[in-house]
Amino acid sequence: MGEAAVATKVVLDPSQPERWPELGFENLYAMSWRDCVEAQTQALRLRFESMSGSLPALDKLASKEGIRSIDSIEDALPLLFDHRVFKNYPLSLIETRNIPKLHAWLGRLTTHDLSAMDLTGLTTIEAWLDRLDDFGMLVTTSSGTTGKLSFVPRSQTEYPTWERVYLAMLHATTGVDPYSDPVETFAPSYRGGHQTALKVPMMFNTIAAGGSEHYHTLYQTHMSADLMSLAGRMQAAEDRGELDKLGLDPALITARQDMIALAKRRPRDLKDWFNKLFEDYRGKRVKISGLGSDMLKTALDGRSNGIKPEFGAGSFAFYGGGLKGFKHDLPDWEAYVREFFGIERLGTCYGMSEIMGITPRCAHGNYHFQPFTIPVLFDAEMNPLPREGTQTGRFGFFDLLAQTYWGGFISGDEVTMHWEEDCACGWKQPYVDPAISRYSDKAGGDDKITCAGTQKVYDDFLNFVSEG
C-alpha cells in the first residue's frame, strides 16, 4: 500500500506552501529537511509579509520585538505566539454572551474581514460558531482545565489543504489511503460539535469512511460549546441555588441535564454499542476510531466477558488522545488492543489544535514532520536549541499551511527531537520520539490546548456534574 510507493523528486514552491501536501507524503518524507530550509524560510518570509498590517496581534508582537523582515528561521523565533493568544479575551464575554465583542476579538486574529457577518439573533456561542461556519470560517475550539475556550480561526481558505494533510496523516500511519480505499468507520463519540476533537473527525472521518452514512458514532448529538465553557459557572450557580439568575437560555439548562444523564449512561452505552458493532460487522472490514482509553476499556471488558470480535481482514484502528491517565498494568496495551479487536494496524498521531500538519506515527513509533511545518525547540530559558543531533526542549513551530492567521506558536510540550533523519522506518525529516510530556504537568497545573485537553475538560466536566 502507501509505504510501498516509490518516491519521486519534487520541488517546493515557496510562494505556495499550502500546495506542498499535494506532492504526497511519501515524496516529502524522501527529502532531507536540510534541503527544505531555503524554501521554508522563503515561504515564512512571504507569509509574514502578506499578513503584516492585517493582523493586529502579529503587528504588535513584531513591533515590540523590532522585527520588520524575516531572512532566516532564527529571525522569526520572537514571532511565535504563546498559545494563550487564542484565548486572551475576558471570560466574562462568554458568561454574558457578549457575541459582538467576542466577534470583534476573533476578527483581529484572522485576515478575513468578519465585520461583514450579521450577528443578529445570536444568543449562544454554539450559534455564533455555526454562523461563522456559514460565513466561511472553520473555527475549532479547545480548552484546558480552566474550561476557557481557545478559538483557532481557521477558514475555508485552509480547508482543502487541511483535508489533504489530515487524510495523508491517516494514510501514513494506518497504511490505508482514505481517498482510494474508504472503510466503514466507528467512533464512540458525539456526532459533532466545534471542539477540535469532534469537528475534525466529523469533517474528515466522513470522507475516510466513504460518506456520512458509513461513519457511525455512539451518539448522534453535538457537544455544545456553551456547556463546555459554562460548566464551572453553571455548577457554582446551582450550588447557590441561582442557576436561573445566570440568564441562560432555558434550552441550555435542559441540555445540561441531558448531558449529565448521558454521562451516567455512557459506560453502559459504550459497551452495548461495541457489542452490537461486533455482531453486525462480523467478518466485515472496519475501522475503529477514537480514544485509546475507550479501546482499551472495551478490550479489557470484552475479554473478561468472553467476547471476541471477528472483523474482516484488513480491519484497523486509529486513536488520538492517548490513555488520558487510564490505569492498567499491561506491558503493551496497544498489543492487547490489537489482539482483542483482531487488527494489525493501530495508527496514531502527535499534534495540537493550532497545527494543521498533525504528525503521523511511523512504523517505528516516531512522529515525523513534513516540510510545511517548521519545528523549533527551546531550552528552559527559551534560547533556541541547535537544529542538529538529538535535542530535548520546548516545542514550537511555524505552520506554513496557515494562510489567513499567523501559524507560529510555542507549545507547552517538552519533546525530544531527532534531526539526523536516522529513523529505521525510512522516512526522513525531523521526528519526535514518543517521550512527550507537558510542562504544566510537571509544574502541577494544566492549561494547554490539545485535542486531549478538550477531552479532558469534557470528562472533568462530566465527572464534575454527574458526581456532584
Next chain:
Amino acid sequence: MSDIREIPIIARGRIIRPTDDDVAIFNGRGGAQFRSPDPHRHIHDMVLGNPVLLADLMDTPTSQIIEFLVEVGKRLRLDDNPWFQESFELCLQAGGLAEPILRSVYDRLPALFDGHHLTEQVENTIGSAYLDGWVARDGHDGRYRTRAIGTRQLHITAGNVPVVAAVTIIRGALSKSDILIKSPSNDPLTANAIARTMIELDAAHPVTKHVAVAYWKGGDEAMEREIVRTTRIDKITAWGGMSSVRHIQKFLQPGIDLIALNPKFSISMVGAETLESEAAMDEAATGIAVMAGLMNQTACVNTRMVYIECGDDDESLAKLEDLGRRVVAALKTLPSFFSTPAAAPNPELEAELEAVAMEDDFYTVLGNTVDGGVVISRFPDRVDFYDQLNNRVVNLIPVPDLLDVVKWCDDTTQNVGIYPESLRDRLIGPFALAGVQQFVPLSGGDPVKVYREFNSLPAGMPHDGIEPLRRSVRWVIDHRAPAEQAVNHLQVAAA
C-alpha cells in the same frame, strides 16, 4: 554526601538521631537531602498513647508556662543559636522568601514569645482561670464548673513562612496540649530548632515533654494510619488545605476534630473619591503596594485583586491607569525588610501578561514579574488567571458598585484592604456574611507605617474566622450534686 543534613526526631525532651541501622533519606526543596531516623520505628515516641500523661502540664500554672516560653524566646536569635542558623539556611535554600525578608521574619520570632503578648493571648481567648482550674458558673451555687482541658494534637504545618512553626508551639503550650508537628519539606527545621532550644533550656519541663517534631512524607499511609487514631490524636490542625488534608482525610473519624486552615487569598476595595485627588491616589497606591508586596506576595494576606469603584469609560480608565502607575512606583519604594524585587521572572505569569497585553481593548499591563506590576481590566471583571497573580503583580478592576464584588468572595477570601475608611460601614456586613475574615486599613501613606499597622493586631484575635486556642481544648463540665445531697450521702457513708 556532605549535603545531607541530619534531621532528628524530637520526642518529648529527647533527641533521636539517625543511626546506620535506623535511617530514612528524604528529598527536600531546592535540592536538599535529609537524613532522619526511620519515622515508622518511632510512632510511640511521637504520639501520646495515654492522655492521662498530660497531667503534668495540666498541673503547671499558665504563668509558669509563659515564663518558660519567654525564656525560650530569648534564645531564638540568629546570632548565637546554631539550630536557628541551620533552619534559616534551609529555609533560604527552599527559596520561598528573599534573604532580607526571611531575616526580618526570623528577627521577629522572639517577639511572639513576649510575656505580655502571651498573657494577652491566653486571657483574651481561653482565660488562664479555665486552664488552671475549674471555674464555677455565676449564680448556681458553684455546682456547674467548666475547665479547658488540653488535648493531643497533630499539626500539619505550612512552610511558606517560618512563623507557623513558632505559632504552633506557642498555641500547644498555652492550651496545655500535647503536640506532634509534622514538618513541611519547605521548612523542615524551624519547629525542630525551637524544640531543641527548649530541650537545652529544660528537657524535663512539662512543655518540653509535650512537644514532638518529625518529618515524614505527606501521604505515607503506614505512618498516618498509625498516628491518626482516636486513641492517639484528638485534634488535627492542617495548614495548606486539600493538598495536606486529602490523604489524612481517609483516616478521619468521629472523635477527631479537623481544624483546616485553608489556603486563602486577599483583595482590596478602593472608593470612587480616590480617583478624584492626587493625594488620595498616592495614599491608596502605597496601601495597595504594601498589601501586595509584603513577604513578596507569598502569603494569604497579600492583595491580588484591587476593586476600584469607577466606570469603564475612557476617562475613568485613564484615571485608573494613573492609579496603576502610582502602584507600580510605590512597589519600588518598599523597604527590603518586607519586600524586594523578585530574583527571577515568573515565566507562566509573564506569558499570561504578555498574552493579555496584546489586547488593548480588554487589558493594560504596567510593570513586570521582577519589579512588580499591575494589570488593569478595562471592564468590570478580574483577569481569568487571577489565581496565578504573584511576584507583586496585582489586578486593578473597575466596578460600578463595590457591593458587586461580594459575588467573588467566599471562605477563601481572607483579608479585604479598604481605602478610604469611609467605605467600611457600607461594606463589612455583606462581605462578612459572604465569608471574608478580616478587614484591614490601607491608609497611612507611608509604607512602613502601613506595614506596622498591618502587624499591629493584639494577641488572641481570631485566625481565619475561628479562635484556634479555644477550639484546641476540650471544654469539660463538672456538674456537682446539690449541696444537701452531697452532705446526706457522706453522712450515710460515715454511718
